[in-house]
């Protein structure tokens with residue numbers, strides 16, 4: 001079996017406990033341990049005159065290779081191009097787009113540095129799997145250094161439609177970079193259509209059956225691989241949660257009131273101000289929910305050094321304070337807002353007890369919280385998922401109440417409907433959601449992508465049927 005090499009900006013260190021590491025990190029670590037492999041990424045450190053070679057740490061069958069970056073390069077790469085340009089672009093937030101040549105140059109420089117640092121560690125028949133938008137040019141740079149083995153890329157965030165993608169001055173170069181992979185994985189069929197439309201119309205490539213693409217002298221494949229969660233583990237955590245100390249505390253604090261829960265990184269793609277506004281609208285229009293429903297929004301601070309994120313944080317503090325100031329009673333606070341990271345079993349407790357799960361991003365590649373909420377429900381008395389139609393998860397979770405997060409009143413109506421929904425309908429909807437969540441787990445996703453990456457290079461060379 002070929003050795004697997006995983007590349008991601010953040011590498012889950014061997015010491016990171018399973019309860020803290022995300023499902024993706026755990027699944028990748030398992031894939032690496034099974035077949036032996038290398039996990040390469042940024043060390044999390046910067047230094048002027050950083051050594052060109054990565055720091056190597058071995059743990060069982062997995063080798064970790066961690067590259068330190070020059071501070072200016074790291075800023076241009078991470079806060080600049082990756083999170084100041086590509087993140088808002090892929091989430092359709094053109095008003096937040098920052099376009100600077102120096103960021104683009106820094107982004108490319110970091111990919112050159114990473115490729116030069118990784119190349120000496122690669123064996124010719126290694127299979128390389130690159131994760132996310134921080135690394136789109138990595139395959140080009142590895143090819144330039146002579147690597148001819150298989151390289152796959154998975155894009156965890158949405159791929160924008162051509163009209164949005166054109167706003168990026170470097171659009172043609174990025175797609176040229178993608179063509180150096182053998183397999184490009186996106187979250188949804190919608191994302192695949194967006195990229196293929198660009199390739200056939202703007203880049204004048206040809207599209208064959210099954211997403212095989214010909215572009216200049218390259219053949220590669222573009223396909224959808226909707227990511228999943230470790231369903232079994234979430235079901236187990238949530239079942240245990242029922243009798244946990246966390247659950248006892250949660251129940252005591254709610255004193256019989258109904259809970260609605262939201263769990264999102266504090267990110268402008270997650271639509272938090274709209275969710276707060278919808279809750280405000282719910283309490284205003286249906287006074288019978290006052291004193292009876294508590295909304296808990298867990299939102300750990302993310303990318304706190306970026307100004308857009310600081311502005312969002314202030315906005316939420318203000319609107320959260322306004323809601324509580326307006327509706328709270330001496331014995332009831334409508335909104336509990338927590339900037340905190342919790343262990344997985346505490347999240348499972350919150351999901352399990354919440355009658356309503358509120359997942360309302362303005363745009364999201366997939367959204368794993370939606371799937372975690374479904375997995376954590378009690379099959380005999382499940383809660384209702386209120387889900388944005390702009391989350392990739394909306395394609396699979398057909399039992400959710402789908403909402404448009406820009407329509408505040410519509411969202412409030414869905415919250416009201418969720419709070420009143422009879423048990424039979426809740427069970428029916430939950431079953432429809434649980435079927436794809438049980439089938440399409442993180443393990444299945446990993447295996448599917450790697451199987452296709454293992455064979456895709458051969459298939460792509462065969463080209464399209466004429």
Ligand code: ADQ
Nearest residue numbers: 156227263264265298300340341342364365366367368369
């Ligand atoms: P994210 O934008 O981070 O991921 P999401 O898919 O919801 O969004 O994953 C967040 C993860 O962090 C979940 O597993 C959740 O449990 C965890 N988490 C959130 N808040 C937490 C808290 N307070 N404490 C502990 N854990 C918390 C990106 C894309 C998504 C895509 C994923 C995976 O933006 O669209 O689904 O990658 O591909």
